Amino acid sequence: MLQSNRETYGKTLLSLGEEQPDIVVLGGDLNKSTVVNLFAQRFPDRFFDFGPAEQNIVSAAVGFASCGKIPFVSTFAAFGTGRAYDQLRVGVAQGGLNVKLVLTHAGITVGEDGMSAQAIEDIALISAMPGFTVVVPADSFETEWAVRAAALMDGPVYIRLSRGATPVVHSGTETAFQIGKAEVIRDGNDATIIACGVMVSIAQQAANMLSAQGVDTRIVNMHTLAPIDSDAIISAARETGVIITAEEHFVRGGLNSIVSQELSARYPTPVEMVALDSYGESGKPDQLIEKYGLGAGKVVEAVQRGIGRKVG
Amino acid sequence: MTEATPERVDELARHLRRQVLKTISGSSSGHPGGSLSATEILIALYFRIMSHDPENPKWQDRDRFILSKGHCTPILYSVLSECGYFPSEELSTFRTINSRLQGHAHTMVPGVDASTGSLGQGLSIGLGMALAGRLENKDYKTYVLLGDGECDEGQIWEAAMAASHYKVGNLIAIIDRNRIQNDRFTSEAMEIEPLADKWLAFGWKVVQADGHDVADLCGAIGSSVPNRDMPLVVIANTTKGKGVSFMENNPDFHGRAPNRQELADALAELTA
Numbered sequence: 001m002l003q004s005n006r007e008t009y010g011k012t013l014l015s016l017g018e019e020q021p022d023i024v025v026l027g028g029d030l031n032k033s034t035v036v037n038l039f040a041q042r043f044p045d046r047f048f049d050f051g052p053a054e055q056n057i058v059s060a061a062v063g064f065a066s067c068g069k070i071p072f073v074s075t076f077a078a079f080g081t082g083r084a085y086d087q088l089r090v091g092v093a094q095g096g097l098n099v100k101l102v103l104t105h106a107g108i109t110v111g112e113d114g115m116s117a118q119a120i121e122d123i124a125l126i127s128a129m130p131g132f133t134v135v136v137p138a139d140s141f142e143t144e145w146a147v148r149a150a151a152l153m154d155g156p157v158y159i160r161l162s163r164g165a166t167p168v169v170h171s172g173t174e175t176a177f178q179i180g181k182a183e184v185i186r187d188g189n190d191a192t193i194i195a196c197g198v199m200v201s202i203a204q205q206a207a208n209m210l211s212a213q214g215v216d217t218r219i220v221n222m223h224t225l226a227p228i229d230s231d232a233i234i235s236a237a238r239e240t241g242v243i244i245t246a247e248e249h250f251v252r253g254g255l256n257s258i259v260s261q262e263l264s265a266r267y268p269t270p271v272e273m274v275a276l277d278s279y280g281e282s283g284k285p286d287q288l289i290e291k292y293g294l295g296a297g298k299v300v301e302a303v304q305r306g307i308g309r310k311v312g
Numbered sequence: 313m314t315e316a317t318p319e320r321v322d323e324l325a326r327h328l329r330r331q332v333l334k335t336i337s338g339s340s341s342g343h344p345g346g347s348l349s350a351t352e353i354l355i356a357l358y359f360r361i362m363s364h365d366p367e368n369p370k371w372q373d374r375d376r377f378i379l380s381k382g383h384c385t386p387i388l389y390s391v392l393s394e395c396g397y398f399p400s401e402e403l404s405t406f407r408t409i410n411s412r413l414q415g416h417a418h419t420m421v422p423g424v425d426a427s428t429g430s431l432g433q434g435l436s437i438g439l440g441m442a443l444a445g446r447l448e449n450k451d452y453k454t455y456v457l458l459g460d461g462e463c464d465e466g467q468i469w470e471a472a473m474a475a476s477h478y479k480v481g482n483l484i485a486i487i488d489r490n491r492i493q494n495d496r497f498t499s500e501a502m503e504i505e506p507l508a509d510k511w512l513a514f515g516w517k518v519v520q521a522d523g524h525d526v527a528d529l530c531g532a533i534g535s536s537v538p539n540r541d542m543p544l545v546v547i548a549n550t551t552k553g554k555g556v557s558f559m560e561n562n563p564d565f566h567g568r569a570p571n572r573q574e575l576a577d578a579l580a581e582l583t584a
Contacts, residue, residue: 063440
């Protein structure tokens with residue numbers, strides 16, 4: 001089953017708007033695409049469209065937050081991170097302010113709009129700022145849980161959402177979601193795939209393919225990249241002996257970098273990676289996934305390579 | 313200060329200018345020129361215009377002030393300590409290790425409403441504060457001090473456009489028009505004239521003031537009252553380095569601390 005995470009975001013925000021009167025929403029002329037138009041229609045006084053002026057949007061959010069409001073900033077991930085980076089850095093992160101950055105259209109699965117709209121550096125940019133929480137939900141259920149958790153916690157949060165509908169990997173009855181606490185979404189003993197976002201469902205396909213070959217693969221859904229659940233990484237490394245990271249992001253500064261850093265410091269372990277090594281191009285999302293090496297087949301190959309490197 | 317005579321305002325200004333220079337000398341680091349040019353602007357705001365409470369810096373109904381030209385902390389900190397937000401003895405720790413008094417404005421300092429230091433962000437922050445206040449039906453106003461060189465930043469004009477679009481009458485920008493930026497005169501680095509016309513074109517009410525005349529500044533800043541649906545910008549015409557003969561209109565003192573002899577000479581001028 002496929003569900004749109006940005007639609008879930010829009011509906012969750014609408015519901016939160018009723019529950020938390022301090023929430024205000026700031027958009028940048030992409031409000032139908034980010035689906036914050038639902039909030040705008042219901043709460044016109046608490047919605048502010050500043051046009052495509054991302055620097056102004058983020059700094060205005062700083063002003064709202066410093067007056068006790070809970071501003072949600074939503075535009076495309078490419079614009080809301082890089083275009084407003086200094087404002088996020090000095091205003092939001094250094095001020096430690098309660099700004100929620102929920103950006104859609106992240107990664108190459110943006111598709112036809114091409115590389116300028118495909119954020120593949122956003123996790124690196126945001127996780128490079130001390131104090132920022134970074135969450136990459138794996139599906140629609142997790143999107144709702146993450147948005148609700150972000151609204152309740154104090155401090156800056158980035159939630160990364162994709163454009164397209166993505167496979168649902170949860171049943172909806174899970175109650176354990178917690179920012180900063182990884183989820184073992186499939187048990188296994190031969191290798192561990194640590195994945196985030198859309199790559200969790202692709203990892204599931206890979207694990208099924210590997211299962212047919214007799215390989216028993218664990219999958220850890222690392223929905224929170226900052227703060228990182230270091231213990232979950234170390235447990236998986238101890239118990240399965242090899243880690244494969246899978247992310248729809250540039251290979252540097254994202255999940256692989258963060259996981260490798262934890263492992264090298266605490267429990268050196270062979271690591272293989274599935275990630276982007278270049279900018280994308282225009283095309284259909286599934287074509288881009290295949291061409292840029294993020295498909296289930298590539299994950300299978302990475303797991304096989306990793307198992308070949310296991311020590312002992 | 314409510315019944316302050318012009319003489320007492322002059323004495324306060326001289327005192328604050330001495331504090332600015334001594335503050336900078338403590339760490340041999342800081343920005344004297346734009347602090348000296350903004351002295352009367354901050355006097356007008358903190359001692360005449362703004363509702364604020366040094367005993368309760370986070371008072372929700374207070375007027376807000378944002379030092380968007382965030383490098384001019386020597387005058388901001390001198391004024392805040394004079395108001396009683398923190399002891400004046402702390403000024404000597406400015407820009408030194410383990411001090412709250414960061415080189416550029418940070419909210420860790422009592423009375424500082426916004427962290428700044430990267431130019432161009434303060435007007436947008438003020439816009440958010442002003443809109444938040446309107447949403448809560450609060451009467452407070454948000455004052456943002458901009459540098460004239462800072463107006464080179466594109467974000468200023470994003471905020472200017474949005475403030476008039478949203479008819480934010482409780483937002484007041486004051487431009488310290490001292491005509492010098494970091495490297496040289498604004499007319500050489502980046503011509504910003506016709507400045508008033510630019511703000512008018514962006515939908516703001518524009519008032520000019522003598523930036524070293526507190527009464528004139530108070531009149532100009534107060535002129536926002538009948539225009540509740542229109543943001544106001546006061547172009548405060550000032551002299552960079554005002555009050556110290558060899559610093560006045562001298563780009564060299566934008567970001568350079570005076571040496572020992574220069575400090576002594578400056579303090580002598582400000583004491584006479």
